[in-house]
Amino acid sequence: MVSLIAGSAVATAAFPAVAAPQITPAAITAAAEPLRLEGEQYTSGSNPNGEALKRESINLGNTFNGTVVQFDDVDFTNRMGTLTVRAATRDDAIGANPRLEFFLDEAIAANKIADVALPTTGGWSNWLNTTVDLSTTVTGVHDVIIVMHVDDLPDRRNYVANFDYFEFGPAAPVALPEAYLTSDSPWKYSDNGTDPSGDGSLSWTTAPFDDTAWKEAAGAFGSKRGAADLGNGYIADTLLQYAQAGSADTVPTYHFRTEVTITAEELEQLDALQGELAYDDAVRVFVNGEKLAGFADDRVNGAANQNLTYAGVSAGDPATSTVRIPADKLVAGENQIAVALYQDRETSSDIFLDFKGLTPVEKQDVTTARISDLLLGVGATAAERNLAWYSDIDVPQVAQLTEASAIIDGVFPATASTFPVTSGGATSSGEFFRDATLSGLEENTEYAYRVGADETGWSTVHTFRTQSFTGGFDFLFFGDPQVGASGNLANDEAGWIDTLNVASQTYPNAEMLFSAGDQVESAGNENEYTALLKPDQMRSIPFVATNGNHDVGSKAYEQHYNLPNEDLTAGAAGSPSSSGGDYWFIYKDVLFLNINSNSRDYASHNAFLEKVVAEQGDKVTWKVLAFHHSIYSAAVHATDGDVIDRRNNMPAKISELGIDMVLMGHDHHYTRSYLIKDGQLANPDEQAAAAEVVAGPGEVLYVTANSASGSKYYNLNTGIDLWWSSVRNQERVRNYSAVEVTDESITVRTLRSQANGTANPVNSVVDEVVLRKADAAADLDVSVSASTRVLAGKQYVSVTVTNNEDVPVDAVVTTPYGAKTFTAVAPGKSAAVSINSRLGSIPAGDVTVQVTGQVGDETVTVTKSAPYAAAG
Known part of the structure; x- marks a missing residue:
């Protein structure tokens, strides 16, 4: 293996004149940086005239027509698309038309990746860079073979050049498609209620499976007792067979297959494919024969034949879930996408599948997290607040809190309190959720908070205010x-x-x-x-x-x-x-x-x-x-x-x-x-x-x-x-x-x-x-008494209202024979009234008194009553 050094700064060293040095690989520091092969660090090399190549401290020299140098096991961790050669020549010492050919693994025409014509530079100390595009992008581990050429000129040694380095640069990113799969994409499907593999295996989810006998159409797929309209806006573009042949029972499981083509260059840039699917009642998604997602599908695990079983729960309208397919589950070329769709029972009323597409999710700089879905929740008490948020990468994160007044120019102070994540993990949509609790809050205080980390970035700063805790x-x-x-x-x-x-x-x-x-x-x-x-x-x-x-x-x-x-x-x-x-x-x-x-x-x-x-x-x-x-x-x-x-x-x-x-x-x-x-x-x-x-x-x-x-x-x-x-x-x-x-x-x-x-x-x-x-209803301390008395042969109902409160009250006295209103009966005082019945005798009855007064900041009205005896 040769040393792969990123960037332009290199360490210099003297090497033996004949034996190739033992060199170990070094890590590439960043995906966007070039990969450099230092000229003097070649693994092996030869001149056709038998002269030795010169390993100088910073360059390779003494090269002639037919010279070959090789760098073994070069690890192109990143996709490379350009080549830069840094060389120097003395005009009176080199041959005509100096040029290089670059090959991978073997010096044959099919393996050539570049031709580089070298300019004259005017002296061995005058270095010039020549950059060309590679004929194909390069990834993986390869031997790099360089064959040097020059045409002879009379009275010269006919050197090719001295070489400082050969540097491969990252290929320009390819334009990813907007989607690899849409709602209009065709699917092969089976809706006849049979096991497509015939043996309960998942062979039907793999590329070699022969689906030529299956039907083909685009979604959405579905049926409601044989009709395309499932209600609430769910309409099947392709009607599925609903019941098993010769039976009123529903088809238990439907099977779908389609292919997604991804080039090696596209795959290099992908973090995942992501999409949504609406389904009723349960669903599983397979990629290249491997189950990568399942929704409401736990009953499938206990089935004798997982290709032909009922699963899910009846949940009304179709559910919608997010499917995320990591790039490491995909291959360059054809990828087989397969879906198993399940009815939940023999008498289910409808079936539905709308695979709404797969869109590319590009690789992101892993040093920056995208924080989303931040929510301030109620805590266990008024002195706590709960936080929840999503992160697109699984990195350590915390919550920070400070009084809002301590934020200067948007900068959190060093004195801010830090709260750990209390729970978290992968989400059903392919992200990572985080929970934290902000505790020890003071009442009547405005706080500022954020979530994230110094290393991977912070969310926007938000604020909230506590109020009195009582x-x-x-x-x-x-x-x-x-x-x-x-x-x-x-x-x-x-x-x-x-x-x-x-x-x-x-x-x-x-x-x-x-x-x-x-x-x-x-x-x-x-x-x-x-x-x-x-x-x-x-x-x-x-x-x-x-x-x-x-x-x-x-x-x-x-x-x-x-x-x-x-x-x-x-x-x-x-x-x-x-x-x-x-x-x-x-x-x-x-x-x-x-x-x-x-x-x-x-x-x-x-x-x-x-x-x-x-x-x-x-x-x-x-x-x-x-x-x-x-x-x-x-x-x-x-x-x-x-x-x-x-x-x-x-x-x-x-x-x-x-x-x-x-x-x-x-x-x-x-x-x-x-x-x-x-x-x-x-x-x-x-x-x-x-x-x-x-x-x-x-x-x-x-x-x-x-x-x-x-x-x-x-x-x-x-x-x-x-x-x-x-x-x-x-x-x-x-x-x-x-x-x-x-x-x-x-x-x-x-x-x-x-x-x-x-x-x-x-x-x-x-x-x-x-x-x-x-x-606990508000009351007023007011007492009421009632009696009867006779005057001139007529019976009167007498009522006394006594105010035991420390504030004035109003009172409305009501009897069967009339009413009387008193305003502002003073604290400790009484108000009395006798109401003439105009009758010689009266039955027993009750008087009611509606009393209104102030209790604290509240105006309270209560009703009191008192009985009186029959008279006359």
């Missing part, structure tokens, strides 16, 4: 953003951004962004996550995520959200490729519990809730539960079988645990329930749309949020008795709810973030309700 607070509640659901991702993103802007500008001190779930339309779609995370508020106000039915089908949910106090065994994921788990946190005086309602493992949910409430419930005034699937909604999902099952199983435990309020989504409209206890109306006399409700033990307020992005709305359900709905609204405009928490009450104010005509502008109120606890 007392009341506001947070913003949003129904299903579900960006992408409309089919127009840009519109959904714009609606989501606008709602966050309206809400955060109206409530600038809001301390959380709380989502009811279904943050994205397709669980593994990173374009939709990019749109969801686009608003600046996602990095400045902590976000609370809920696992919706459109989120659960990929690990992307677990990878994008860093959730506090998470228990992945409660409401566990339904498959290795899906997401699950319940979690909780305490924020000021509220215990928030969030459960994965995609799982109907009620036992695990109940165990989780019981444990957390037993350990944390006494530390707070309020307990708020959130899950996605609304059990008390008023739109189309209210009559779904799975929702009815949840409605039959969940409310009793929610009441038992003393939950005060439940936040939900899923039905894309607004509903506020009456107070409900154990799944029954708590108070049949509660008025619809009451401005205030007072909850006794076990009585719960349920709130279902409408769409925050406007991506999808559902009509109200008119087919059943919606006995639980106190307020229901569907105007098909975007909503959000501002939730105000104090020690005495929770106020839920739902507003339009999008105008509905001039009568209902932006921030007009859809509904507002104040929730109080019966044992």
Whole structure:
């Protein structure tokens, strides 16, 4: 092996005149740097006239017509495309037309890579560079053979030249195609319900397999009971055979094959191929006979014949996932791409595959990480914030935090606190996720933070502000953003951004962004996550995520959200490729519990809730539960079988645990329930749309949020008795709810973030309700007594109101025979009135007194009563 030295600076040394030195290889320092062969360091060489070549300290000399020098085992680690020869000549000593031929491995015409004509330089100390393009790009390990030529001139030694070095330069990058595979690319496919290999092997996924008998067409492929339209915009361009021949059972597995051609030059520049595929119900992707991706496919592993089996779970619309094929799984030339598509059961209603393409991902400088998907999440307490982010390369990273005032000209101070990554790993989209927790925060402080590393680069600096860690607070509640659901991702993103802007500008001190779930339309779609995370508020106000039915089908949910106090065994994921788990946190005086309602493992949910409430419930005034699937909604999902099952199983435990309020989504409209206890109306006399409700033990307020992005709305359900709905609204405009928490009450104010005509502008109120606890409802210390007396044969009802408060009160006395109003009854004073019944006798009855006074900053109105006896 010869020494390969990158760059222009070389070490000089004296070598023996005859024996070739023992030289070991050195590493190339960078892909873009040249590869230099020092002239004097050749491995072997000869002159045709028998004279010795000269190994001088910095050059090779004494070369003649027919001289051959060879460099053994040259490692062209990088693709080389140019050659530079540095040479010097003395005009009166060289022959005519000095020139060189360069060969790889053997000096034959087929192996020639360059011809270099040398100029005259005017003297042995005058060095000139000559650069030519190689006839072909060079990679791999080769012997480099140089054959020297010159034409004889009379009266000269007819030297060729002295040589300093021979330097190979990187080839110009080839232009990579926009895509190697598109939705319009043809596929060979088999939909006849047979094992294509015949023996259960994966031979059908390899290039030699004979697929000439298969059908050929472009996608999307699919069927819904024999029809091409699957609904919700999923239409098959190529209709698949749906049922097995002679049977009503579905075809269990479909098989697809296509080829992707990649040149050696393209492969040199590729880090990976990446694309998206939509599928229903499960899918596996093979490249050159090797499985490289699988989604909802865990059932395949237990099948007797993996080429002909059912797999996946019924999940409604097709799911979308990202496929990444690393370059080291590809070869120069033809690459066989194969796909197995599975039905989940014999009676499944539809099948679908749309392989939306494979686009090149170029190699990047490994010294710089691309950080994306940064999200500020809620922490376990008000003194913590959780961070989650993605990195395109797997390198060590941390989070840094400092007070915002310490940032000078964008530079983080040396005193910044560093927080380690608490978990991380490969994502389902081929990147790497990172979680970290910022702890030890001080109240009422503005902080700046970033993630990354000095060695591989940092994210943009973002800021957030803490507020008081005690007392009341506001947070913003949003129904299903579900960006992408409309089919127009840009519109959904714009609606989501606008709602966050309206809400955060109206409530600038809001301390959380709380989502009811279904943050994205397709669980593994990173374009939709990019749109969801686009608003600046996602990095400045902590976000609370809920696992919706459109989120659960990929690990992307677990990878994008860093959730506090998470228990992945409660409401566990339904498959290795899906997401699950319940979690909780305490924020000021509220215990928030969030459960994965995609799982109907009620036992695990109940165990989780019981444990957390037993350990944390006494530390707070309020307990708020959130899950996605609304059990008390008023739109189309209210009559779904799975929702009815949840409605039959969940409310009793929610009441038992003393939950005060439940936040939900899923039905894309607004509903506020009456107070409900154990799944029954708590108070049949509660008025619809009451401005205030007072909850006794076990009585719960349920709130279902409408769409925050406007991506999808559902009509109200008119087919059943919606006995639980106190307020229901569907105007098909975007909503959000501002939730105000104090020690005495929770106020839920739902507003339009999008105008509905001039009568209902932006921030007009859809509904507002104040929730109080019966044992904590504000009261006024006022006593009331009542009696009867007779005067001139008439019975009077006498009432005395005594103010025991230290502030004045107003009182309205009401009897069956008349009323009397007192204003500003002073502290410690009484007001009395006798009301003439104008009757000689009266039955026993009650008087009521409505008393109004100030309690702290709040105006409170209470109703008192007192009985009186029959008289006359």
